[in-house]
Amino acid sequence: MMHEPALVPRPGILDISPYVGGEAKVAGVEHPIRLASNESALGPSRKAIAAYRALAGEIHRYPDGNAEELREALGRCHGIDPARIVCGAGSDELIALLLRCYAGPGDEVLYSRHGFLMYPINATAVGATTIAAPERELTTDVDAVLARVTERTRLVIIANPNNPTGTYLGTQEIARLHAGLPASVLLAIDAAYAEFVNRNDYEPGIALVNRAENVVMLRTFSKIYALGGLRLGWAYCPPAVADVLNRVRSPFNVNAAAQAAGVAAVEDVEAFNRARAHNERWLPWFSERLAALGLRLTPSVANFVLARFPDDPLKNADAAFAFLQSRGILTRKMGAYGLPQHLRITIGTGPEMETVAAALAEFTAAS
Numbered sequence: 001m002m003h004e005p006a007l008v009p010r011p012g013i014l015d016i017s018p019y020v021g022g023e024a025k026v027a028g029v030e031h032p033i034r035l036a037s038n039e040s041a042l043g044p045s046r047k048a049i050a051a052y053r054a055l056a057g058e059i060h061r062y063p064d065g066n067a068e069e070l071r072e073a074l075g076r077c078h079g080i081d082p083a084r085i086v087c088g089a090g091s092d093e094l095i096a097l098l099l100r101c102y103a104g105p106g107d108e109v110l111y112s113r114h115g116f117l118m119y120p121i122n123a124t125a126v127g128a129t130t131i132a133a134p135e136r137e138l139t140t141d142v143d144a145v146l147a148r149v150t151e152r153t154r155l156v157i158i159a160n161p162n163n164p165t166g167t168y169l170g171t172q173e174i175a176r177l178h179a180g181l182p183a184s185v186l187l188a189i190d191a192a193y194a195e196f197v198n199r200n201d202y203e204p205g206i207a208l209v210n211r212a213e214n215v216v217m218l219r220t221f222s223k224i225y226a227l228g229g230l231r232l233g234w235a236y237c238p239p240a241v242a243d244v245l246n247r248v249r250s251p252f253n254v255n256a257a258a259q260a261a262g263v264a265a266v267e268d269v270e271a272f273n274r275a276r277a278h279n280e281r282w283l284p285w286f287s288e289r290l291a292a293l294g295l296r297l298t299p300s301v302a303n304f305v306l307a308r309f310p311d312d313p314l315k316n317a318d319a320a321f322a323f324l325q326s327r328g329i330l331t332r333k334m335g336a337y338g339l340p341q342h343l344r345i346t347i348g349t350g351p352e353m354e355t356v357a358a359a360l361a362e363f364t365a366a367s
């Protein structure tokens with residue numbers, strides 16, 4: 001009998017645990033409070049919604065493959081050269097593209113222990129080896145990252161601020177990280193939550209990209225701009241990196257609706273300021289409430305908090321998750337991130353945060 005070889009995917013693919021997003025539904029609850037995916041509390045700019053609707057009669061047309069208007073709007077907004085911007089179907093697509101273009105079998109991709117899961121997923125998908133650097137107080141540890149750079153390292157990818165921890169590295173620390181890397185290693189700074197940060201020592205990465213050949217900054221419209229459903233992100237790159245990404249990306253990777261809504265969102269400064277002010281009010285409010293209940297929080301600069309629950313099975317993170325869910329409140333379990341005693345809770349509307357704080361007060365008080 002001849003044995004034909006079985007059909008198998010490339011090495012590494014079956015090692016991937018598929019990404020599990022935040023839950024969106026609770027059985028029997030018509031309008032759950034959805035705080036599991038770091039979506040915007042206030043929803044998108046009305047102007048972005050209008051631009052999206054205005055496009056309805058044109059969806060038989062291919063989008064602009066170069067996202068020209070959008071890149072120009074981003075260039076004006078951030079004072080950067082549009083030619084160095086590459087747009088993607090969410091920053092997830094850009095993370096995948098970076099991995100595809102810069103890493104492969106035998107290469108190492110370095111990230112922080114509790115960093116965003118799409119990094120190891122995409123690194124594994126291209127056959128590269130993921131190396132996780134330990135953290136200090138749930139914060140990226142620059143020395144630990146640098147200590148793990150080898151001649152096989154091709155990419156270091158750091159979320160700043162990080163999801164799910166909410167912590168960040170200041171400008172000096174990021175500069176120190178970059179200074180410690182060989183020129184042959186690409187540093188990708190994923191600044192998905194940059195717009196929420198109000199710290200003087202924070203910079204999303206633009207200044208570093210301006211002066212280095214091996215740094216890329218990633219941004220998204222899914223968080224403060226509240227366009228997660230449209231899938232839109234962008235990368236600010238050195239010219240040579242933009243050239244590489246533009247060779248590999250699919251020609252119409254960003255759909256027309258995302259481009260139209262994105263331009264309107266970037267230009268709607270009022271909606272942006274409202275979303276920022278909302279977070280500046282409710283992030284500290286909610287953080288203080290949880291701390292007063294005896295829960296340990298990492299100091300977050302993003303639009304979510306990471307709360308540490310006690311080890312007692314009646315009071316732990318799983319019990320809290322189930323209790324909140326029974327009240328129609330969805331939060332995110334953190335086991336996949338190696339943080340099984342934590343829940344991540346997005347900052348929602350004011351009434352939502354009051355409801356969650358009251359529910360958690362009830363949960364922690366019950367015996």
Ligand SMILES: *Cc1c(COP(=O)(O)O)cnc(C)c1O
Pocket residue numbers: 038089090091092093116159162163190192219220221222223228231232233
């Ligand atoms: C939410 C998030 C993104 C955004 O992903 P999109 O694909 O743009 O929706 C990227 N990085 C991190 C760390 C995130 O938390």
